[in-house]
Amino acid sequence: MSTQPTVLVTDYVARETATELVDRLESALPDGVVERAAIPKETRDLIEDADIVVTNRLSPELLEHAENLRWVHALSSGIDSYPLEALEEREIVLTNSAGIHAQPIAEQVLGYMLMFERGLTESVRQQRRSVWERVSAGELHGQTVGIIGVGAIGERVAELCAAFGMDVLGTKRDLEDVPDAVDEIYAAEDHHEVLARADYVVLACPLTEDTRGLIGERELHVMGRDSVLVNIGRGELADEDALVESLQQGRIRGAGLDVFETEPLPQDSPLWDLSNVIITPHMAGSTPHRFDRWLEILEPNYEAVAEGRLEEMENRVV
Template sequence: MTDSTTPRVLVLSGEPPPGLEPLDGRAELRIVTEDRLAAELPAADALLVWDFATDALPAAWPREGGPRWVHTASAGVDRLMFPALVESDTVLTNARGVFEQPIAEYVAGQVLALAKDFAGTYERQRRRVWEHRVTERVGGTRAVVVGGGPIGRATARTLGALGLRVALVGRTARADDPEVGRVHAFAELDALLPEADWVVSAAPLTDQTRDMFDARAFALMKRGARFLNVGRGPLVVEDDLLAALRARQLAGAALDVFREEPLTDGSPLWDAPGLLVSPHMSADTTTWLDDLAAVFVDNFGRWRAGRPLRNVVDKKLGYVPYAATAEAEGALR
């Protein structure tokens, strides 16, 4: 966008987000809640989906007019993959760059917590029980990280720094990836699972990946392996995971995302043997809201100047392709 008019930017949020002060005087910011979205969208030039857990956008999307650019303050974009937006000329961007390292650190922390039985240590401390026991080494064990984008790559690098031998699985195989060496294709996953001590789900939610971790996948894993999901809840068939944990096919698991959130009080996942539950917080750090705003502010400047935007989602694929991002990042610096 390069015209001289002040653009109208809708911000879907219950309250004004922090960090948007640099847009004062550069944009007409309008904070809207879900009940006002349909009325405001036709006249909007851009939309910031700050409330990224909303499901209101498909019903509110206008038949005519509407924003030329939509940005979501999230890495996942599956909630925005409705036909009217996908088939439109509207450019969609996400918050790639904010979540990668925090999620990788969360995965590393959970791997260490499971291997070192921190939960057992804390429980014995609570009961004032002094009980010496041995735990496991993580160095030299094998991890399969499913998801070849920045989150999966950051996770692979971080686990590698702990001494794990990591295989990264993505949509497209690469024999000499400049960052991680080799990337395996999804078709190779079945052959990798039986050798893995740790399986990390960090993939986007697409038709190809939905329900990919089911009874069949868990049965392929070696007995005593552990499973972690930091991708999207619907990647996992939770009843099948429960069965694998109860049968001791898996020695443990850690879930940060779920098919339905928040997890209900009656969910059997709370009491599943060896399962660590966290409330969708693996990426959320003390600065994450400011970091999310900074990504949008930077892209707003590019949009106004008619320059290439960062983190453009391929709406046919349902995510930002890694190769395109790496090429764009080099050109944009």
């Protein structure tokens, strides 16, 4: 039997994703250490002896079955579906995949912004009706973007926006380390300053008790009629009812939304029918390079666990 730490890929990981991820892990790690659970019962049984879990979520109940667990890796950046206090109490390391989605998400943010600024949403609607009619368009150059949460994703958004000649404002919890592409940085609690000045507001912060409902009716009034909200963080960052009303009443110019309070977005949601909204199905992080980027985190962290160097693990959040 192998003396190396064992890795369990849980059934929370979609079948196709799990198949390729397991193949990659088996090629990168020592023989015989990777196990895959295809159904919930297998996850519950196998987690009892697993040293490491790779998953998309972890319930407190499942954690209770894990007797030898030393490290949990979240395949997403968000960790709101993990029992953080319980992991901390048991001194189990939690790492996330922050940064691996930065490039595709940043490109999608620019896509939303260009669609609004260049009038592409209106042009697409006219194309469907075979209507030839010039559309007024602006430029991103010289506009101001406000990035709420300048982490790995927010930093890449800032870099791409700066390349377009935009003024970049942002909020950050740690003001000691500010990316070069950010022209002005504000503390997280001073986000209203950013909302009041930005033509485009990008929500890129994690979902926490402090950020849940961060954008509500008051904040949407602060943003103003010419501003556009882009949410690629979590749906719960914005009060969806307040957002719908603001969009219907023209209190803000529009919204590019990849995440929602309820997913899939219900068919009766008013958002579907609003002409000033771009909806995508929580796919901004989609990229053909995700497996390579996961392995860039998982492989060195596995070695750190095997050698007892937990303090050196990358992307550690607990």
